[in-house]
Amino acid sequence: MKIAGKAYRTIWLGEDGWSVVVIDQTRLPFSFETVRLTQVQEAADAIRHMIVRGAPLIGATAAYGVALALRGDASDAALERALALLGATRPTAVNLHWALARMRARLIELPETERVAAAYAEAAAICDEDVALCRAIGEHGLGLIRTIAAAKPVGERINILTHCNAGWLATVDWGTALAPIYLAHDAGIPVHVWVDETRPRNQGAALSAYELGAHGVPHTVISDNAGGHLMQHGEVDMVIVGTDRTTATGDVANKIGTYLKALAAHDNGVPFYVALPSPTIDWSLSDGLAEIPIEERAAGEVTHLRGVGEDGRPGIFQVTAPGSPAANPAFDVTPARLVTGLVTERGVAPASFEGLSRLFPELAQERMK
Numbered sequence: 131m132k133i134a135g136k137a138y139r140t141i142w143l144g145e146d147g148w149s150v151v152v153i154d155q156t157r158l159p160f161s162f163e164t165v166r167l168t169q170v171q172e173a174a175d176a177i178r179h180m181i182v183r184g185a186p187l188i189g190a191t192a193a194y195g196v197a198l199a200l201r202g203d204a205s206d207a208a209l210e211r212a213l214a215l216l217g218a219t220r221p222t223a224v225n226l227h228w229a230l231a232r233m234r235a236r237l238i239e240l241p242e243t244e245r246v247a248a249a250y251a252e253a254a255a256i257c258d259e260d261v262a263l264c265r266a267i268g269e270h271g272l273g274l275i276r277t278i279a280a281a282k283p284v285g286e287r288i289n290i291l292t293h294c295n296a297g298w299l300a301t302v303d304w305g306t307a308l309a310p311i312y313l314a315h316d317a318g319i320p321v322h323v324w325v326d327e328t329r330p331r332n333q334g335a336a337l338s339a340y341e342l343g344a345h346g347v348p349h350t351v352i353s354d355n356a357g358g359h360l361m362q363h364g365e366v367d368m369v370i371v372g373t374d375r376t377t378a379t380g381d382v383a384n385k386i387g388t389y390l391k392a393l394a395a396h397d398n399g400v401p402f403y404v405a406l407p408s409p410t411i412d413w414s415l416s417d418g419l420a421e422i423p424i425e426e427r428a429a430g431e432v433t434h435l436r437g438v439g440e441d442g443r444p445g446i447f448q449v450t451a452p453g454s455p456a457a458n459p460a461f462d463v464t465p466a467r468l469v470t471g472l473v474t475e476r477g478v479a480p481a482s483f484e485g486l487s488r489l490f491p492e493l494a495q496e497r498m499k
C-alpha cells in the first residue's frame with residue numbers, strides 16, 4: 131500500500147540483497163521508521179516485541195529469519211536451532227508455525243550448499259503468495275460489501291466495524307479484514323470504518339487508523355466498549371475482523387475483545403465476518419476454546435500506554451493505579467456459531483468443517499489422513 135504516495139510492503143530485502151527490512155510498527159503512527167534485520171535473533175526479537183505483528187507478517191518474517199540463520203551456518207543443527215528460536219516467539223498465530231514447517235520441508239533434504247539460496251527463495255515466495263491471497267480476500271469481501279450497499283439507500287454510507295489491525299500492516303500487503311474495504315473505497319462505494327482502538331496495544335487506534343487515513347478511507351476511532359452501543363443503534367452494517375488461527379471447524383482466535391464484538395453482533399443481527407488466508411487455518415484443531423494456545427503478554431502493556439505527550443514527544447505513560455496487578459491475555463476465541471462467514475482467497479465459507487473443506491478439499495484431505 132502507499133504511504134505519502136510511495137508503495138510499500140511491510141517486509142523487503144535490503145539493498146545488499148540479503149538483509150531484511152521491516153517497518154517498525156511500534157513507532158507508528160507518529161514516526162515511520164524501518165529496522166534492518168541481519169541475524170536470526172533480530173528477526174525473533176522483532177516478532178516477540180511486535181516490531182512486526184499480524185499473523186501473515188509474523189510468518190513472513192520468520193521465513194526470512196531462517197534464511198538469515200543459514201547464512202552463517204547451513205547445517206541441520208543450525209536449521210533446527212533457528213526453527214526452535216523463531217517458533218518460540220509467539221504461540222497463537224498459526225502462520226508462524228506454518229511458515230517454519232514450510233521452510234523446514236523445503237530445506238531439510240537439500241545439501242547445505244544449496245540451502246541459503248533456497249531459503250531466500252522460499253521466503254520470497256511466501257511473501258508474494260501472501261500478497262496474492264490477501265488481494266483475493268479483498269475481492270471476495272468486496273462482494274459482501276456490494277450486497278450490503280445494494281440494500282441501503284443509494285449514497286448512504288456503509289458502516290463497517292473492525293477490531294485490532296488486520297490491514298496491510300498485518301500482512302505483506304493488502305491486509306485481510308481491510309482488503310475488502312480498500313477495494314470498496316477505490317470502487318467508489320461510500321464505506322466508513324468504526325475502528326476499535328483495541329486495548330491494550332492499540333493496534334486499531336495506532337495502526338488501522340494510520341493506514342486507513344493514508345488511503346483516504348473515512349473512519350472513526352472508538353473505544354473498545356462503544357461497538358455494542360453502535361450496533362444497538364443501527365450504526366453498524368457489518369463487522370469484519372482478521373484472525374491469528376482458525377480451526378478446521380471455524381472457531382476463530384483473534385485479538386482480545388473480538389469475542390465480545392461477535393456477541394454484540396449476534397445479539398443485534400449484525401453480520402460478523404472473519405477474513406483469513408488459508409495458511410491461517412489450523413486443520414489439526416476442531417475445538418478452538420480448548421485447543422488454541424492464548425498468548426499471555428506482559429502486564430506492562432496494560433498498565434502503561436505508548437503515545438506522545440501534548441508536546442508531541444513520545445513517551446510511555448502509566449494509566450493504572452501504582453502497584454495494581456494486571457493480566458494481559460492477548461487473544462480470545464470466537465466460536466463458529468457466532469461467525470456469519472469466513473472470507474478466504476477462494477470465496478466466503480460458512481464457519482464449519484463442511485464450509486472450509488468445500489473450498490479447500492486438498493487441505494481438508496490432509497486432516498482426514
Ligand SMILES: CSC[C@H]1O[C@H](OP(=O)(O)O)[C@H](O)[C@@H]1O
Binds near residue numbers: 294385
Ligand atoms: C491478519 S492477522 C491480524 C491479527 O493479528 C493481530 O494480533 P497481533 O497484533 O498481536 O499480532 C490481531 O489479532 C489481528 O486481527
